Amino acid sequence: MTQETDKRRAILNATLDLIAEHGFHGTSMSMIVKRSQVSAGIIYHYFENKDDLIVALYDEVKVDFTRAMLIGAPQTLPYPDRLKRIWRSAYEYAVSHPQETSFIEQFENSPYLHMWKHDESNEDTRTLYGLIEQDMASGYIQRMSMEVLYVLTIGVAINLAKRQIAGSVIVDETLLEQVAMGCLRAVESS
Amino acid sequence: MTQETDKRRAILNATLDLIAEHGFHGTSMSMIVKRSQVSAGIIYHYFENKDDLIVALYDEVKVDFTRAMLIGAPQTLPYPDRLKRIWRSAYEYAVSHPQETSFIEQFENSPYLHMWKHDESNEDTRTLYGLIEQDMASGYIQRMSMEVLYVLTIGVAINLAKRQIAGSVIVDETLLEQVAMGCLRAVESS
């Protein structure tokens, strides 16, 4: 288990800020050094190299995001409130963590993605999958792979949040309800 | 109007290939020079600098993509075949143009996006918008902004195509039909 120190934390935070703002190709190690107030050398104590740092950051952010989708105890709710709560939590996280959202999207659309190994053992992920599978088994949701379902629901929530952050769409409660319901209808058994 | 020359074309093609493969921060001007078989200097005859080259490429690819969504004469079809055809065309384009798709996604999730000025005057865009607005006016599609509708339909198609290209999802005709129908249901008036 990677141990958490102040410096390691400062490095990761600085990297997140900078990549969200300037993108991968606009974020240099020296910028990270300046922003995180650590020495150039110490980064290589905590991370093998720049790629390793970025992948480690993604690992962390992904875990955060998955945890966020379980906020509000969807386990305790019946369908369709359960899926709706997960959807809203994903949206809320994305909107309230614009840097994490920007970083995730950049990462997943870049060649860095190939360097990343999915951590199957994450408990939150397994919980989340379990909930969905339950609702599929119960016939509420159409049978489809988890990834396709993700595209039709969470993918839409994140995409909407990105545009809200960018200011190209203004999202109020009515619109949010409208889109969430649209996503539900998209995956529900008819 | 930017005039088209062989060299300009070669530069844009090489840039597209390389960014699709190595990302922005892994694509250097010297790589573009090597791939496109032009001299280093000539790039700066056609483009102001690297950023300008990338934005010009995006401009072009966007136009292409918009045109692709009008393939199959959706104007001639009634609802819902019309929207479905557009959706399928977007998906087909994305799947059959993996480099363009990768580039678009990288661009739109990077700080480059802010350098880009939307070309309002594109005729295909206006045609496309017109068709959708018609179906909204007729009551087939729920009232919502064009961008939200895009997220719920085309955004999903592209996201699906990305995963098909990456190999993380296998898309057959049945699945395609299922997802397309899901998207339609998401935006249809109930």
Place this chain on the structure above:
Amino acid sequence: MTQETDKRRAILNATLDLIAEHGFHGTSMSMIVKRSQVSAGIIYHYFENKDDLIVALYDEVKVDFTRAMLIGAPQTLPYPDRLKRIWRSAYEYAVSHPQETSFIEQFENSPYLHMWKHDESNEDTRTLYGLIEQDMASGYIQRMSMEVLYVLTIGVAINLAKRQIAGSVIVDETLLEQVAMGCLRAVESS
């Protein structure tokens, strides 16, 4: 004899302007092309290369400057009015031709100077030298080489003009008279 054409003139003028403003190392051929409104290729029709262009320009400016020192017919004046008039003409030229002055000074303090071959045959130069030598022979001016005398008189005039142009010295008629008289005393037989 180099023949004078509009384009040749435009090139020389542009070069003078640009070097006066940006110095040698800040003046590129492409800047000269832009400023003079000629094509890149034509410069190499009139001049062998950049060095040749610069030396040709110096040649020209030097001739101009020498001619300027004969303005006001010093030949017709007795000593000391004669030397004084030459001195004032040199000063006036320098002040009213700041670009030429800047260019001359840059050229003469740069390695370009070694590429330059003094044109002995210039008639104005010979006239000027003749006048000075006459006043030396008459015992008005101390015996010294033409170059040393230049340093003590014209050199001072130009140096003063440079500072007047730069704004670090404000020169009025009184000061001008004072300095001119100083220079005369410096070279006069006591």
Place this chain on the structure above:
Amino acid sequence: MTQETDKRRAILNATLDLIAEHGFHGTSMSMIVKRSQVSAGIIYHYFENKDDLIVALYDEVKVDFTRAMLIGAPQTLPYPDRLKRIWRSAYEYAVSHPQETSFIEQFENSPYLHMWKHDESNEDTRTLYGLIEQDMASGYIQRMSMEVLYVLTIGVAINLAKRQIAGSVIVDETLLEQVAMGCLRAVESS
């Protein structure tokens, strides 16, 4: 206060040599790297960029030159020996430091000059000014601004030295005395 290290020193020395020999526009960073035996990157640790390096070098050389004019304790001498000693020191410095002289002259006739901020706090400068002002107050030297006086005396010394270095004038003790006396007469009250 800028701290002095071996590498910083080596860079400045190499730059001085090269600019004296090849001029600004003939001196590249890679030449400086080669001559100073440092790595390319380290220059940018000590100096912001090429311009900053050149201005820093000028700062240094100017201080040196000013100090040199105080050699031989002119403070202890009466007029006119005092001014004469300063004049000779300026000349001696220029002749024995041809690279510094060449660099100063190039710098002061180039656009770099505008990037330079005069350091008013230099003690030697103030000492020197004090001596001159004293002799003006005593009525030995005509009232004029320091800059005009500089042109009529030190400016001439440097100009003479430049020509001596270039070989276009041969300076012996007699000539030196003659020119120095000329400069004194130029500024003395009559």
Place this chain on the structure above:
DNA sequence: TATGAATGAGAGTTCATTCAT
């Protein structure tokens, strides 16, 4: 004469990374 697209070496500068302290 005249053009300006094309060249490719070389410019100034930044980069990720190392290592003596």
Place this chain on the structure above:
DNA sequence: GATGAATGAACTCTCATTCAT
């Protein structure tokens, strides 16, 4: 653990010059 001076390859971009038209 921690520093930051040092490296030198690689970066983006400009340069003087050429040549087919």
